[in-house]
Amino acid sequence: MLEIKDLTVRYGPFLAVDHLAMSVGKGEIVGVVGPNGAGKSSIVKAIGGLVEPKSGRLTFDGSELQSVPTHRRIKLGISIVPEGRGLFPRMSVEENLVIAGDALGNGKRVQHNIERCYTLFPILKERRWQAAGTLSGGQQQMVAVSMGLMPDPRLLILDEPSLGLAPIVIGEIGRALTTLGAEGLTVALFEQNAKLTCSVAERIYILASGAVRHHDRAEDLLKNPEILDHLM
Ligand SMILES: Nc1ncnc2c1ncn2[C@@H]1O[C@H](COP(=O)(O)OP(=O)(O)O)[C@@H](O)[C@H]1O
Ligand SMILES: [Mg+2]
Known part of the structure; x- marks a missing residue:
């Protein structure tokens, strides 16, 4: 449904997203986990058309997003719950x-x-x-x-919904996302909270310094938590 290839975002000389590739299939819940500054919000903004990528090819259901203005992307079915x-x-x-x-x-x-x-x-x-x-x-x-x-929306993108929330409330948000996924909504969850993301998503990208370091099924990551400890 969403296909990102070779995405690069720069702020002046600073490289925030480095030739990143990722995809979200129809009906999937995909997680992107990374520490503060990893580039999560920059990817979300590039999908929403809020930053201009230096390179990249973004397609949504086969249509190229680059030429689609921000306000039209929501009409295509891309909805973003922004950080903050x-x-x-x-x-x-x-x-x-x-x-x-x-x-x-x-x-x-x-x-x-x-x-x-x-x-x-x-x-x-x-x-x-x-x-x-x-x-x-x-x-x-x-x-x-x-x-x-x-x-x-046909694709719901969330940028750090757990930020500043108590664990019990994070659990409630997680359950709501699971419900939405079970109803067939496609979800991309960008998070620092690996526990929440692994409990909700089927597939996880681990992001550091603007690049994908690891890509795995959530259940396999949960079996090997040292990967998360090592990469985050
Ligand atoms: N408007 C901006 N100007 C300069 N640097 C920025 C700007 N926005 C983000 N950055 C930098 O880009 C990197 C990635 O930021 P961001 O995408 O917000 O990461 P995350 O959401 O994972 O915390 C960080 O190092 C951040 O300081
Ligand atoms: Mg962010």
């Missing part, structure tokens, strides 16, 4: 979801998807009229994931 969540803190939970669903241009569909998000995260229904910025970190992340789901 990107929600509107003064607006209510439900207003955030409505805004995120705007691209659908279909009020009924927006309402339907809001209810789906509330089924996935029942606490958000209780908090629907509360300003999003006053929620706990975990609840804010649930809003961010829900916003990512609102436009009916």
